[in-house]
Amino acid sequence: MTKSALRRTLRARRRTISIPLAAHAALALAKRLSRLPHFRRARDIGIYWPMDGEISLLPLMRMPGARKKRFYLPVLVKPFARSLRFAPFSPKSVLRKNRFTIPEPRGKRRAQRPVRRLDLLLLPLVGFDRHGHRLGMGGGFYDRSLAHLHHRTAWQRPRLVGVAYSCQEVPLLPVEPWDVPLHALCTESGCFTVTS
Numbered sequence: 001m002t003k004s005a006l007r008r009t010l011r012a013r014r015r016t017i018s019i020p021l022a023a024h025a026a027l028a029l030a031k032r033l034s035r036l037p038h039f040r041r042a043r044d045i046g047i048y049w050p051m052d053g054e055i056s057l058l059p060l061m062r063m064p065g066a067r068k069k070r071f072y073l074p075v076l077v078k079p080f081a082r083s084l085r086f087a088p089f090s091p092k093s094v095l096r097k098n099r100f101t102i103p104e105p106r107g108k109r110r111a112q113r114p115v116r117r118l119d120l121l122l123l124p125l126v127g128f129d130r131h132g133h134r135l136g137m138g139g140g141f142y143d144r145s146l147a148h149l150h151h152r153t154a155w156q157r158p159r160l161v162g163v164a165y166s167c168q169e170v171p172l173l174p175v176e177p178w179d180v181p182l183h184a185l186c187t188e189s190g191c192f193t194v195t196s
C-alpha cells in the first residue's frame, strides 16, 4: 500500500471509534502517559488539539502531577513555512482556528517557543509500527520542525513520544531519510520504548 492510501485507511479507521470508546481510551492513555518517566521529568510539554478522530490528550491535563506542568499547542508559523511553534495553552486560553480549522491559542508571539525549548513533545500519529516508525498527516510539519534532532545526543530536547489508538498499528512502515525517530510510543493499551 502507498503511504497516501495507508493514511486514508488509518484516518478512516480512527474516525469510526465511538464517542464513549474514544473517551475511555483517552483516559486510559492519560493514565499511562502520566506514569511515564518522560512525563514526570518534563515541565514544558507540547500536546495537540484533537482533530480528525485523533486520540485526545485533554484528559492528561487533569491528571495528578499535571498541575505543575506547562502545556503548549502547535501553531503554524507562516502560511507556507510548514513548520511549527508552540503556544502556551491552559483551559483559559482563547483559541482561534488555523487554516486547517485546528484551534490555536491566540496571544503574543513572544510567549511561543520553538520545539527545541520543550522538554517533551507528544506527537499525533496517523499510523505506527512496532519499530516505532511514525506516519503523520503528510504535511511534513513535525519532521521539518524536528530536523535538528537528526544528530541526536543524549541531552537534546525534546523527548518525542508518539500517541495513537492501538488500532493504528500497522506491521511495517516505510522509513524516509527525513524521519526523526521517536523515543517512545503510547496507546490506550500500552507504552513502549523505541530501541534504535
Ligand SMILES: Nc1nc2c(c(=O)[nH]1)N(C=O)[C@@H](CNc1ccc(C(=O)N[C@@H](CCC(=O)O)C(=O)O)cc1)CN2
Binding pocket: 048, 049, 050, 051, 054, 074, 084, 099, 100, 102, 124, 136, 137, 138, 139, 140, 141, 142
Ligand atoms: N491535532 C493536530 N494538530 C496539528 C497536526 C496534527 O497532525 N494534528 N499537524 C501535523 O502535521 C500540524 C497541522 N498539519 C496538518 C496537515 C494536514 C492536514 C489536513 O487535513 N490536510 C487535508 C487537506 C488540507 C487542506 O485543506 O489543504 C487532508 O489531508 O485531508 C491538517 C493538518 C499542526 N497541528
Ligand SMILES: Nc1ncnc2c1ncn2[C@@H]1O[C@H](COP(=O)(O)OP(=O)(O)OP(=O)(O)O)[C@@H](O)[C@H]1O
Binding pocket: 003, 134, 135, 136, 137, 138, 139, 140, 141, 142, 143, 144, 147, 176, 178
Ligand atoms: N527536514 C525537512 N526539510 C524539508 N522538507 C521535509 C523535511 N522533513 C520532511 N519534509 C517533507 O515533508 C513531506 C512529508 O513527509 P512525510 O510523508 O514523511 O510526512 P509524515 O510521515 O506524515 O510526517 P509529518 O507528521 O511530519 O507530516 C515530504 O514531502 C518531505 O519531503
